[in-house]
Amino acid sequence: MSPKIAIQGFEGSFHQIAARHYFGTDITFATCATFSEVVRQVTSEEVDCGLMAIENSIAGSILPNYNLLQQANLRVTGEVYLRIRQHLLMLPGQSLTDIREVHSHPMALLQCRAFLREHLDWRLVETEDTALSAKNIREQHLTGTAAVAGSLAAELFDMDIVAEDIHSDDQNYTRFLVVERAEKAKPVANANKASLYFHTDHQQGSLAKVLVRIADRGINLSKLQSYPRPGYTWQYYFHADLEFDDAQQLEQVLEDIAPVTDSVRVLGVYRKGETY
Amino acid sequence: MSPKIAIQGFEGSFHQIAARHYFGTDITFATCATFSEVVRQVTSEEVDCGLMAIENSIAGSILPNYNLLQQANLRVTGEVYLRIRQHLLMLPGQSLTDIREVHSHPMALLQCRAFLREHLDWRLVETEDTALSAKNIREQHLTGTAAVAGSLAAELFDMDIVAEDIHSDDQNYTRFLVVERAEKAKPVANANKASLYFHTDHQQGSLAKVLVRIADRGINLSKLQSYPRPGYTWQYYFHADLEFDDAQQLEQVLEDIAPVTDSVRVLGVYRKGETY
CATH class of the missing domain: 3.30.70.260 (ACT domain)
Structure with a gap:
C-alpha cells in the first residue's frame, strides 16, 4: 500500500511538491488545514508520516512549528529543500492578454510584485491558497482569470502556464521536515x-x-x-x-x-x- | 513642545500603554498601520521617536521587525516591558448580563479563551484591533456589546471595565524597543x-x-x-x-x-x- 503523508495546505501546494520529491509519486496525501492537524494525524497514526515547513530562506523560521515539534512526541526522519517557483496559470486556450483578474495567496502575490506591477490593469484578488485558486478557476471555469501557483497545480488541475517563474526573488527556498511517530520511526541509515x-x-x-x-x-x-x-x-x-x-x-x-x-x-x- | 511618538496600532493600544509608561503622559502620538510605517516616520523625522514590539514572552520574536531594524538607519535608545492585561469593556451602565456580542482582535480573543468559554451564548466577533473595537462601541453606541481591550482604551473612550484581567496566561509580556534616527540619537547615560x-x-x-x-x-x-x-x-x-x-x-x-x-x-x- 502506498504510504500516506499528511501535509499542510491544499492539493497542488508546495508541501505536496516537496513531498513528491522526497517520497516519489507513489504516495497518497491527507491535506490538513493547519500544522497542528498534521501533527495530530501523525500522532494518531491516521497517516504514515507528515511533512511540515520549518523555515524559509527569506522569511526565516516558522517559530510556532518549533513549539509544535517540541510538544509532540514526533521524530524527525528527514528533510527536503524546495525552491519556490511561482507561475501564472490559466485555463487551456487562454493567454496573458485575456487576464482581467489574478487570484492567489497574499504572500504569493507579494513574491511576484515586480511582475504584477507591470500589469496595473489586472485586478489582484487575495485568496486562501495558491493551488486552491487554480482549482477554483478550473471548477468554476473562470475565463479571464489567472492564478499564481506552483507547477503541480497546473498539472493536477489541467491548467496552462502562461508565464513561468514570475517570482521576484530567485533565491527563495523552503525547508521541510519529515516527521514520524517516535515509537514507529526506524533509525535512518548513513545519517549525517x-x-x-x-x-x-x-x-x-x-x-x-x-x-x-x-x-x-x-x-x-x-x-x-x-x-x-x-x-x-x-x-x-x-x-x-x-x-x-x-x-x-x-x-x-x-x-x-x-x-x-x-x-x-x-x-x-x-x-x-x-x-x- | 511634547515629543511625538510613532506607534504601531490604534489609539488605546498596548503600544500606547507602553509608550506612556516609558515617556510619561506629556506626549503626542502618530498611530501607524504597520511597523514599516513606524520606521518610515522616524526616519523621515515626522516624529521624534518610535516604539515597536520586538518579542513576546509566549509567542517569541517578531522576526520581521529584526529585519526592519537592520535595514533602517535607526538607533535603539531604550526598551520597556509590558504585561499584557486584557479586560472586558462596555458602555457605562452596561453589565455582564447585557452582553450578546464580544468584539476584539482574534489574538486577544484567543488569549481570553478560558474566560470566554464560560459564556457560550456570547457571539465572538473578530476585528482588526482591540482598542478599535472599544472605540467603535463608543462611537456607534453599541449596547449589549463588549470589547476585549487594555485599560487605556477604557480610559480614552470612557468605557467601563465589567470584567478585569480575563486573559488566561498571567505571564504574557511584550518587549518594546524605543528607536530614534541614528544621527539624532544622543548617548544614553548609565547604559547597561x-x-x-x-x-x-x-x-x-x-x-x-x-x-x-x-x-x-x-x-x-x-x-x-x-x-x-x-x-x-x-x-x-x-x-x-x-x-x-x-x-x-x-x-x-x-x-x-x-x-x-x-x-x-x-x-x-x-x-x-x-x-x-
Missing part, C-alpha cells in the same frame, strides 16, 4: 544531521560552553534558533541543527554537552536533505 | 544593555568563538536571535542583546569579537527596561 533542543542554566556563558563543545567535536552547527521556554518568562530554548560525519561523533557530543545543559532532547537523526 | 547584530564566516565553531569572548568579559547574553541574511541563502545574522555593568566592558568586548565576526553593528546602547 541531527536536530536537537536544549536549554541551559541561564548563567553567564552557558550557551558558549555548549557551542564550544559542539565545535570541539568537529561538528558544524548549521542552525541555532531560540524560542520562548513555555512557563519561564524571558527564558529560551535553543533548537540546534548539527551536521556531522559519523554517528559516533554525535554520540560523543551528546555526552559532552549533557553536563552544561539542563535538558537535551534529540528530535531526530537523519540524512541532510537535497534541494529541488 | 546593548543590542547588536553580526554574522560570522560560517566556519565550524565560529559562533562559539564569539560567544566565548562575550562570556570572558563577564557580559550576560540575554537574547540571541538568528534570522536570514538577505541575499545569502541559509546563512544567518545573529541579533544579540548584551547586559553589562559599565561602558568599558562593552567597548572591550566589541574589540574582542571584531576578529571573529564578519561585521558587527551596534543597534543601540541603552538602559535595561522596566516591566509594567
Whole structure:
C-alpha cells in the first residue's frame, strides 16, 4: 500500500511538491488545514508520516512549528529543500492578454510584485491558497482569470502556464521536515544531521560552553534558533541543527554537552536533505 | 513642545500603554498601520521617536521587525516591558448580563479563551484591533456589546471595565524597543544593555568563538536571535542583546569579537527596561 503523508495546505501546494520529491509519486496525501492537524494525524497514526515547513530562506523560521515539534512526541526522519517557483496559470486556450483578474495567496502575490506591477490593469484578488485558486478557476471555469501557483497545480488541475517563474526573488527556498511517530520511526541509515533542543542554566556563558563543545567535536552547527521556554518568562530554548560525519561523533557530543545543559532532547537523526 | 511618538496600532493600544509608561503622559502620538510605517516616520523625522514590539514572552520574536531594524538607519535608545492585561469593556451602565456580542482582535480573543468559554451564548466577533473595537462601541453606541481591550482604551473612550484581567496566561509580556534616527540619537547615560547584530564566516565553531569572548568579559547574553541574511541563502545574522555593568566592558568586548565576526553593528546602547 502506498504510504500516506499528511501535509499542510491544499492539493497542488508546495508541501505536496516537496513531498513528491522526497517520497516519489507513489504516495497518497491527507491535506490538513493547519500544522497542528498534521501533527495530530501523525500522532494518531491516521497517516504514515507528515511533512511540515520549518523555515524559509527569506522569511526565516516558522517559530510556532518549533513549539509544535517540541510538544509532540514526533521524530524527525528527514528533510527536503524546495525552491519556490511561482507561475501564472490559466485555463487551456487562454493567454496573458485575456487576464482581467489574478487570484492567489497574499504572500504569493507579494513574491511576484515586480511582475504584477507591470500589469496595473489586472485586478489582484487575495485568496486562501495558491493551488486552491487554480482549482477554483478550473471548477468554476473562470475565463479571464489567472492564478499564481506552483507547477503541480497546473498539472493536477489541467491548467496552462502562461508565464513561468514570475517570482521576484530567485533565491527563495523552503525547508521541510519529515516527521514520524517516535515509537514507529526506524533509525535512518548513513545519517549525517541531527536536530536537537536544549536549554541551559541561564548563567553567564552557558550557551558558549555548549557551542564550544559542539565545535570541539568537529561538528558544524548549521542552525541555532531560540524560542520562548513555555512557563519561564524571558527564558529560551535553543533548537540546534548539527551536521556531522559519523554517528559516533554525535554520540560523543551528546555526552559532552549533557553536563552544561539542563535538558537535551534529540528530535531526530537523519540524512541532510537535497534541494529541488 | 511634547515629543511625538510613532506607534504601531490604534489609539488605546498596548503600544500606547507602553509608550506612556516609558515617556510619561506629556506626549503626542502618530498611530501607524504597520511597523514599516513606524520606521518610515522616524526616519523621515515626522516624529521624534518610535516604539515597536520586538518579542513576546509566549509567542517569541517578531522576526520581521529584526529585519526592519537592520535595514533602517535607526538607533535603539531604550526598551520597556509590558504585561499584557486584557479586560472586558462596555458602555457605562452596561453589565455582564447585557452582553450578546464580544468584539476584539482574534489574538486577544484567543488569549481570553478560558474566560470566554464560560459564556457560550456570547457571539465572538473578530476585528482588526482591540482598542478599535472599544472605540467603535463608543462611537456607534453599541449596547449589549463588549470589547476585549487594555485599560487605556477604557480610559480614552470612557468605557467601563465589567470584567478585569480575563486573559488566561498571567505571564504574557511584550518587549518594546524605543528607536530614534541614528544621527539624532544622543548617548544614553548609565547604559547597561546593548543590542547588536553580526554574522560570522560560517566556519565550524565560529559562533562559539564569539560567544566565548562575550562570556570572558563577564557580559550576560540575554537574547540571541538568528534570522536570514538577505541575499545569502541559509546563512544567518545573529541579533544579540548584551547586559553589562559599565561602558568599558562593552567597548572591550566589541574589540574582542571584531576578529571573529564578519561585521558587527551596534543597534543601540541603552538602559535595561522596566516591566509594567
